[in-house]
Amino acid sequence: MNRTERFYRIDQLLSGGRIVPFSTFLERLEVSPATVKRDLEYMR
Secondary structure, three states: OOHHHHHHHHHHHHOOOOOOOHHHHHHHHOOOHHHHHHHHHHHO
């Protein structure tokens, strides 16, 4: 999955207006914890 697709999926997860556990990001995106952290930091 490329970075743009990950950003889209992260946006979908967060758009629900509820708290999303970090483990959910790891499961849905199938990337390392460091990648999730970098992507979230970039999107801030």
